[in-house]
Amino acid sequence: MVDQLLLHIDGRNVPAADGGTFTVASPTTGEVLFEVSHATPADVDVAVAAARAAYLDRRWWGIPARDRARVLNRAAAILADRVDDLAREETRQIGRTLREMRAQLRRLPEWLEYFGALAATWEGTVPDFGPNHLNVVRRVPLGVAGLITPWNHPLLITMKKVAAALGAGNSIVVKPSELGPAVPLALAGILEEAGVPAGVVNVVPGLGPTTGRALSEHRGLDKLDITGGTETGRVVAANAGRNLVPVTAELGGKAPVIVFDDAPVEAAVAGALFASFIATGQTCVQGARLLVQRTIHDEVVQALVARTRALRLGDPLDPQTQIGPLVSQAQRAKVVEAVGRAQAQGATVLCGGRVPEDPGLSHGWFYEPTVIGGITPDHDLWHEEVFGPVVVVAPFDDEGDAVAKANDCPYGLAASVWGADTGRCLRTAQALDVGIVWVNDHHRVDPASPWGGTKESGLGTENGVDSFRGYTRPHSIIVSTAAQPFDWFASTQELRYS
Numbered sequence: 001m002v003d004q005l006l007l008h009i010d011g012r013n014v015p016a017a018d019g020g021t022f023t024v025a026s027p028t029t030g031e032v033l034f035e036v037s038h039a040t041p042a043d044v045d046v047a048v049a050a051a052r053a054a055y056l057d058r059r060w061w062g063i064p065a066r067d068r069a070r071v072l073n074r075a076a077a078i079l080a081d082r083v084d085d086l087a088r089e090e091t092r093q094i095g096r097t098l099r100e101m102r103a104q105l106r107r108l109p110e111w112l113e114y115f116g117a118l119a120a121t122w123e124g125t126v127p128d129f130g131p132n133h134l135n136v137v138r139r140v141p142l143g144v145a146g147l148i149t150p151w152n153h154p155l156l157i158t159m160k161k162v163a164a165a166l167g168a169g170n171s172i173v174v175k176p177s178e179l180g181p182a183v184p185l186a187l188a189g190i191l192e193e194a195g196v197p198a199g200v201v202n203v204v205p206g207l208g209p210t211t212g213r214a215l216s217e218h219r220g221l222d223k224l225d226i227t228g229g230t231e232t233g234r235v236v237a238a239n240a241g242r243n244l245v246p247v248t249a250e251l252g253g254k255a256p257v258i259v260f261d262d263a264p265v266e267a268a269v270a271g272a273l274f275a276s277f278i279a280t281g282q283t284c285v286q287g288a289r290l291l292v293q294r295t296i297h298d299e300v301v302q303a304l305v306a307r308t309r310a311l312r313l314g315d316p317l318d319p320q321t322q323i324g325p326l327v328s329q330a331q332r333a334k335v336v337e338a339v340g341r342a343q344a345q346g347a348t349v350l351c352g353g354r355v356p357e358d359p360g361l362s363h364g365w366f367y368e369p370t371v372i373g374g375i376t377p378d379h380d381l382w383h384e385e386v387f388g389p390v391v392v393v394a395p396f397d398d399e400g401d402a403v404a405k406a407n408d409c410p411y412g413l414a415a416s417v418w419g420a421d422t423g424r425c426l427r428t429a430q431a432l433d434v435g436i437v438w439v440n441d442h443h444r445v446d447p448a449s450p451w452g453g454t455k456e457s458g459l460g461t462e463n464g465v466d467s468f469r470g471y472t473r474p475h476s477i478i479v480s481t482a483a484q485p486f487d488w489f490a491s492t493q494e495l496r497y498s
């Protein structure tokens with residue numbers, strides 16, 4: 001049966017103003033799962049107005065911060081109770097394996113707890129203003145934040161933004177991805193059940209060029225926070241910029257995985273496999289470029305190819321499945337095209353590189369996990385984000401060569417460095433022009449740890465105190481404490497102006 005999903009505005013589930021809908025189909029079977037109301041620009045107006053009203057009457061940010069924290073903690077507990085059902089829903093919608101979605105969603109209550117704790121303990125400052133004044137600087141919420149999110153971690157990425165925005169006291173309008181709106185919509189219900197007042201959290205599902213565009217162009221926002229592709233980020237940031245709305249943007253990546261010659265090969269290969277193929281390669285920090293020191297290059301590549309060939313593709317709801325389908329026909333077509341182009345430019349497919357022939361997989365958007373060699377910085381695939389189960393491998397000679405090759409990329413989101421010499425790993429980590437570096441690990445995330453990239457990977461960060469601060473602005477109150485009255489025009493004496 002096809003479930004119906006509505007917009008969530010001002011505490012109510014409502015259809016789109018014009019009755020329009022779009023559908024979400026299973027990437028595994030092609031079956032239509034949801035018919036979703038498609039928010040029009042008029043619906044976005046109503047959602048922003050509801051969020052503005054909630055901000056203006058202070059129904060959320062006017063309550064004591066410790067009470068806001070209590071509500072977020074209650075939401076964390078409700079979410080923890082429902083995680084298994086929500087994980088199944090995520091798997092049905094986007095095709096990531098149930099094992100991955102359970103592991104990911106079980107951690108999400110931590111974001112509500114962390115930002116609740118920041119809300120309860122956040123303090124203003126009292127800068128020195130000289131002898132005659134006391135300056136109290138409060139941090140107050142920005143107002144209304146528009147949040148635009150992708151499909152590859154539908155709830156994780158929505159949660160990163162929502163928890164920080166709400167912890168800081170803002171009202172929000174969320175535009176989830178058209179490929180994965182169900183669980184972000186469920187989050188709105190959980191937050192209200194926990195006690196977030198109606199109007200504070202609004203969700204407007206819809207397509208990017210219509211609903212996303214209307215939100216990014218809206219003059220009623222005080223911040224726009226997007227996670228998505230780099231080209232989308234440019235468009236959205238330009239739209240918001242015209243209204244002087246500040247933007248946080250978490251965008252694309254092409255993370256290098258650097259393996260030095262003293263790394264234990266088995267552990268490094270297990271790490272590279274995890275980095276490359278978790279989420280069927282559809283993560284922004286995917287280890288998409290494996291750089292291996294020349295002396296152990298062939299050994300590492302051979303072991304990686306053997307383990308890649310052994311990965312089990314199948315129904316992502318089956319606990320035995322390791323690799324699910326790609327999210328959509330368009331995403332698979334993009335991967336097929338990029339691999340074909342790499343071959344035409346002279347690269348060699350070492351394994352995979354095909355749509356699987358298994359008739360049991362023919363209804364889904366499956367693609368074999370793929371390792372590609374014979375590639376250099378001249379190839380498109382060196383620089384281009386494919387967002388699929390494709391990793392390119394290349395040798396390097398020494399530390400300097402590894403850093404130069406890793407940094408030779410328009411993106412700067414993340415990287416990992418593998419080796420036994422801690423000094424060399426840390427020198428390398430410090431020389432990489434990226435936002436996040438893991439040493440002897442990959443893809444680890446924590447609500448307290450900043451997440452964001454350099455170059456074309458975006459602007460600003462999620463997680464941690466910087467993200468919370470980014471959802472506030474200073475409000476400065478300067479009080480005269482002078483013992484003598486001040487009357488500028490009554491005297492011709494030299495007076496201090498401030």
Ligand code: NAD
Nearest residue numbers: 149150151176177208212213228229232250251252253284
């Ligand atoms: P996308 O850019 O296609 O869509 C992201 C969101 O933007 C969706 O909600 C979409 O509807 C909306 N959108 C699309 N066009 C728009 C427009 N013209 N105006 C306003 N909104 C618009 O990205 P995707 O395919 O959903 O996600 C994959 C991309 O996201 C990859 O590039 C990946 O690297 C990136 N990503 C980055 C991070 C990070 O933390 N840096 C995390 C996850 C994904």
